[in-house]
Amino acid sequence: MKHDTRVRLGRTNVTVTVLGFGATAIGGMYEAVEEEQSDLTIKAAWDSGIRFFDAAPQYGRGNGETRLGRGLASYPRDEYTLSSKVGRLLRADAPPNKDDFDSDGKPYDVDAPSVSTVYDYSRDGVLRSIEESLKRLGVDRLDIVHVHDPDDYLxxxxxxxxxxxxELRDQGVVGAIGAGMNQTAALETIARESDPDTLLLAGRYTLLEQDALDTFLPLCLQRNIAVxxxxxxxxGLLANPAAGARYNYDRAPDDVIERARKLDQVCARHSVPLKAAALQFPLAHSAVAAVLTGTRTASEMHENVELFDLEIPSELWEELKADGLLRADAPVPQP
Known part of the structure; x- marks a missing residue:
């Protein structure tokens, strides 16, 4: 499936390209990003046929949405799908939030505005969050709204x-609703106890981790929830499995780096970049509708498109399974 293929999200009328653009990196996560650079990155995504763009107030503590909105301003609003998130307000008068900093005490987002994250999952907080996101993005509507990381506030x-x-979905204000999280247990609770159209799972269904195959992905298939x-x-670990790489937003443990290196070695034997396998793997599962990548530069965007469309020989997936590096029951892309 080519990167610019458009698919419908579950039971909704919202469509996305199977490769989407996430505003994490242009928000300044880990590294500073100049405004011109973010504009060129978004243009590269658009020129490549990407029509699914995802943001959140948390990304760059506002910078991600502001930069994404500026980069998309010249394109017809009806031609792309835009998602953002609620549950985290940005406030200049709030004390520092520990979740805005890594384990070394450094801010995740470089050159972010002088605001702190305030968790707020109330009705008023949701409405305020959407209103403020629309202002930063410079648009009059969001197509998809996710509840962002309600781990401790479920x-x-x-x-x-x-x-x-x-209520907003029923009124036609938004086209689809869901939740974005880094774990499956809470997402399963949300799937059972609420009525999401889509669930955004970050980092938990990859070449390194396939526990989502046990119950999460089957549940989403059963309930027609697009993942x-x-x-x-x-x-970044599966982009470059080197010493000092990050995993799950922090420094990667040695054993996880070693596993990533073994994945890389198998890919190299088949002349396939590890990044290509990482990009293509999740979409092979029938519950998965799209893959989001946080892209920092235009060259990264072009590379991701090329790698997403690269044909990968079936022998690579077979070797990964034979070596115990990939679960035997994991669906894999077909050449």
Whole structure:
């Protein structure tokens, strides 16, 4: 399936390209990004046929949305699908939030505005978040709205945030609703106890991790919930499995780096870049509708498109399974 193929999200009328653009990197995650660079990156995505763009207030503490909105401003709004998230407000008068910093105390986002994240999954918080995202993005509507990482706030999110989004969906204000998280357990609870159209799973269905095959992906198939996968490079480790690489937003443990290196070695034997296998793997599962990548530069965007469309020999997947590096029951792309 080519990167610019458009598919419908589950039971909704919302369509996305199977390769999407996430605004994490242009928000300044880990590295500073100049405005001209972010504009060129978004242009490269558009010129490549990408028509699915995802943001969140958290990305660059506002910079991700602001830069994405500026980069998309010259394109017809009806020609692309735009998603963002609720549950995290940005406030200049709030104390620093530990979740804005890594384990070394460094901010995840470089050159971010002087605001702090405030968790708020109330009805008022959801409505304020959407209003503020629309302003930063410079648009009048969002096609998809996710509840962002309600890990420690799940009861409140189920009681207030999701009913609010369901109401907005029923009114036609948004086309699809869901949740974006880095774990499957809470997403399964959301799938059972609320009514999401789509679920964004970051980092938990990749070449390194396939536990989502056990119950999460089957549940989504059963309920016709479209899965969007993010973090397919596991914070960069599957892009470059070198010492000092990041995994799950922090420094990767040695054993995880070693596993990534073994994956890389198998890919090299078949003359396939590890990044290509990482990009293509999740979409082979019938529950997965799209793959999101946070892309920092135009050259990265062009590379991701090329690797997403690269034909991978079936022998590579067979060797990964034979070596115990990939679960035997994992669906794999077909040449």
């Amino acid at each position: 009861p409140e999110a189920l009681a207030t945030a999701f009913p609010t989004l369901i 969007i996968t993010g973090g397919v490079f596991n914070s």
